Amino acid sequence: MLCRMARTTPKAVALGAELRAARDRSGLTLRELAKRLGVDHSALSRAESGDRPPAPEMVAAILAKLGVTGGEFDRIVGMSGDSDDSVWVAVSIPDLQSQLSALLSFEQLATTITDVSPLLIPGLLQTGGYTRAIMRAGNVPRQEVELRVATRLGRRDVLVRPDAARFTAFIGVAALRGGIGGRAVMAEQLEYLLKAAEWPNISLHAIPESAGWHPALEGGFMVLDTEAMSVVHVENRRSGLFYQDDADIAAYQEAVAQVRGVALDRGETIRVIAREVGEIEEAS
Known part of the structure; x- marks a missing residue:
């Protein structure tokens, strides 16, 4: 069979x-x-x-x-052997590589993507300099850095092609103020966010530090909706996790709704980002 x-x-x-x-x-x-x-x-x-x-x-x-x-x-x-499991935990390097392949496939198929990222700029919106700085600081082998940077930048295609996915990002203010890569790298990254915020399929929302408790404080995650299914992807330093069960999807959709309730609207978010760019320029 x-x-x-x-x-x-x-x-x-x-x-x-x-x-x-x-x-x-x-x-x-x-x-x-x-x-x-x-x-x-x-x-x-x-x-x-x-x-x-x-x-x-x-x-x-x-x-x-x-x-x-x-x-x-x-x-x-x-x-x-267990390809029909609705929860997929990856801890080994081969499994993590397979999960990355799956994530890339879901990003290509997605009609909507929601990224909750309290501490870092979402991967689909990162510039090369920002990604490179993270990987170098994270001790990624020198010979792998540029390949990984190219892979991440290639993923951005899903946001700019004619049938681009609808992308919503909730970004912690701490990520916007982070000094990753130094002032020049952060300025370039924030200016890229301002450019991306003008695209009709992208909606950026900053999460203010005064928001109190909200689900994003538990860690970042992505919800990807395709015509066939919805999945949630969570990753940390040593593992990755995919959820697919209806109950799990509903729990993360509720988390998105809670984060949306405390996040700034698009206009306020653009002003926050622009202010951060101005402060970097003044300090330079």
Whole structure:
């Protein structure tokens, strides 16, 4: 059996992305691979999109046809064993890399994205200098920094393409006042936020320090809505987490509503950012 009768999940999307990447590296088209496997190409397409996750034995057959062996073979087959789980916790580097692939896929598919980021500028709005400063301070290996910066900047495409997602960001004032990278880097970053705030699909809201308790103080998170499903993504220094169950989505949607209730409106937020830019310029 090629695919199980299971609903789309974040891990199923990541598994599909892994299979698609392996096929691309092999140089085979979808139809060519389907012919070699003796399956319908449309079913294989649904497997690669994450709509219908393949059973482990089919994943093994696909990888064998694509010439994938060793640890990579074991890792991808292992992903298929619980690809229909609605909660996906990643702690190992391979799992975190798979989660990043899934996150990129969901960002591409999303119609709306809500990012609650109390301490840092949201990833989809970061400039190269700001991202680079974070990675260098976080001891990312020197040889990996520029690749990671390029990956993050590439993610911004979802906000500027013709069918761009509707993006709402709730940013803590502490993030706007942070000295990450020094004055020049922060000035460039804040000016980029002012530019992004002019785009019709982007809504920025600063969370004032006087707001008291609100759910963003528990940590940042993203809610991504696609036509097929909604997911929540949470990450920290050592792990990543995807939620999909209705109860979990509802809890985070309620958290967004609470944060929205204490956040500044778009006009006030722009004034706050512009004031921070002015203060940096005065101090320079």
